[in-house]
Amino acid sequence: MNEETIEIALTVNGEQVTHTVPVRRHLVDFLRLDLNLTGSHLACEHGVCGACTVRVDGVIARGCLMLAVQANGADVVTIEGLSASGEVADLQKEFETRNAAQCGFCTPGMVLTSAELLAQMTSGGGVPDREVIRDHLSGNLCRCTGYQAIVDAVEATARARAGITMGEGA
């Protein structure tokens, strides 16, 4: 099959990018193969596991279910860009101190997904309860941690942002 290509222009982590891509290439392959941004991972390539989660125009998306050409004109943020921005430095610190990552393969997706919940909650002024956090993370598969430490990390970050200290056993 000769690959049909098309030129796309988009913003990735704040930088303008113009690239000619095969039309069949999905967004994460584009990020990984063309831009060498390897922080977004592929684990199922059918939209179930969430390892490929990226932010597209302010909303998280499955990078494996979106073609690169669909991101033409979009503003894409990956874990590399999110980390560099400092937006989730507090969440990442909580991940570190609670060991909320083991192999780390799901972690970029977990951080992106958690960041979205935290942003929603911050704008709403509340702290999500654990059930809400668990529900929000339920599209991201982690095979190592058992999720509890991740839920703890998100909860602690939400509380800290709301000015509440974590209680014992939380």
Add this chain to the structure above:
Amino acid sequence: MSLPDGRANGHADGSGGGLVGKPVARPNIRRLIHGRGRYTDDITVPHMLHVAFVRSPYGHARINGIDAAMAETSPGVVRIVTGAEVSEICKPMHAVAEHRPGHKSAVQHMLAVDHACYQGEPVAAVVATSRAEAEDAVDLVMVDWEELPAVMDMMEALAPDATPIHPELGDNLCYQHVTDTGDAATALAAAAFTVEHEFEFGRHTAVTLEGRAILAEWDPVEERLTVHQSHQSPYQMQDIYSRHLGIPEHKVRVITPDIGGGFGLKINVHGEEVAVVAIAKMMGRPVKYTADRLESFVADCQTRDHLNTATMGVDANGKITSMDYDNTLSVGPYTAYIRFGLAEGMMAITCAAAPYALTDYHARTRVAYVNKGIVGMFRGVGVPVGCTVTEVLVDQAAAKAGIDPVEFRRMNYHRDEDYPLTTVGGYAAKSMSLHRCLDACIDIMEYDALRNDQAQARENNVYRGVGVATFVEAAAFGPVYYGPSGARVSTQDGCTVKLEPSGVVRCMTSVTDQGQGTLTGIAQIVGDQLGIGMDDIDVISGDSSTTPYGGGAWASRGMAMGGEAALQAGKALKANILDLAASVLQTTPDTLTLGGGEIRDIATGEARMDLAEVAKVGYFRQDTLPAGVQPELMVTRHHVPNTPYYVANGIQGAQVEIDVETGFIKLLGWWMADDCGRVVNPLMVDEQIRGGIIQGIGNTLYEHSQYDENGQLMNATLADYLLPMAGEMPDIKIAHVETPLTSTELGANGIGESGTIGAIAVLWCAVNDALRPLGAQVTKQPFTPEHILDVIAQAGRGCHPSRLESPV
């Protein structure tokens, strides 16, 4: 954290330190959280090619020919490589466990040559300039298949008239083994009562989030092989590439970068990965392969797939006297190379009944070849099966005796004064802390309150169950076990500790870390020996050319073995540092110690010189030393256990609620009290436990690789193969009972598999506890809603829960 033996947290000699026992965060976690991990598929090298495999679409088929002409003309394709071509330069695998008389296995080519024995077995490789182009051409490789009847049912496979998958083996019996301790038949006949049950464990797979991945680079000029591989043991793979491809071992370097989940899957030898190396050698160019999700489901080594029946005998005093246990499992068409899938059955019958002081035991395991994926290593290796069979029977016996299951366990455990002992299945246990762990678990789960809650719920027609299960984990298998097998599996681990000129320390360990935190533990141990903090230590691992030889990561050995090697290496370096410092300070080493990065006077604690100063003399100013002093600021030590394994143990508790209308199971609470010996890092231990438990829950409630009668895997996607997600999983409360091993100075035991082993058993127990008022008991995992409704319906009709087929 205080230790029961009164030892200080820091040095074994009590001279300071303080990292061991603390919940130290992992220095190497940061890059993963920031998206800076470097997994095999992230690595790109110049002139690199990609591989996609042509795989058998049939469960069983003859390959009468391969026509690659059309595929060769596909864009980007560089070459099509058949199984026969790989086997010309690469010796096939032949897994025969020399310590298991009667074991037999067929020769397995890295890629099938003329006979494909499971759906997804690789038969040819397309090599192309991109993975996408390689995949395009896979469909154009024309294989002349002749479908053969598939042998799918393990009992049918073992029937006398079954057609052998490999005619040269004569039949489909891989191996069988019988264990007899005492006289189980007589004891069962004499028992006041017996309980009997049937247990089916569905086949499932590991589902590492990162698929298996390998990048092989062959330098035809120097005839040197460099492999980056998502694998738990770079040493094992160095050995295999050297022997199978005829490359001198010192010209083979295997690097294991960040690994996206191991769980035992990535200790196995997968033929297609060796084939990638062979292809790189053929092509003289780097070749990369990453398994996608479909390939992972069909071609990753799989696990479990056991049928069990067991009977337990109890005397009039409520003492378990005897057990009869029949285990059958299927391991696919081949025995997994080096790692022997038959271990699933051997571990099951060896670990069964281990906590209990019965005297008469008969057990048999039979291992069948079938046309499903190959069974290899996975977290727990058969122990969840033997453990579950035992714990479910114990609960049923307690119920029949009218004794609370916790009290019944207490009555039947080995007594603390009876160690050392050998369990009826053959575990040699120097000690276990069953009674203390049971007390600790009952305490944190507030057992009595749960029973009250259960009784109240029943009044409201709500079916809640409380489970308590005992697990025993044989960890850190040693040479007594693996040596006689003839498999080149290293059961020792090593650590090199080097003082750098600026006074900081670098460790090189043979232990690998897929997220367990082992490398952090090693830094803690070495830091305490040398009196320095985490910031002054770096640990290097996962490179067969630069680190001490060892096992890597398997059988929960990281701390028990690698930790002890690190302790001994740190201690030896400390002695060398003090020798050198004593020369400089014109005193004797026995007056000095290390602490806070300084050489200190033992008597006064006064800092005499810092490590950087000692290192400066050792590396740059030897001219200032007395004649004959040879500074040695890098030390290597290895550890090999003198026992077959170390025995860890613990208890899990679970509370569940069953919706008897829908068959859905809700997890209300989960607890675990473990004894993994010295806890080097409680944060890492707790997270190993939690992650292990959730995997065990997944295995028991959801995970099932379902084959049809022709050998087609019917649910090879993450949408169809269910896994635990955050929404359904409970929070887990943990208590530690800490009995440092006496076999090593560190005293650490294994923890990596305990969570999974105990979780499976306790979930069976809790679900059965909820169903008991209905007269129903589960008989097979995963516990689908359909199965729950079936056993309830059968109990309602007065039938015994669905029977397995009778053993042949």
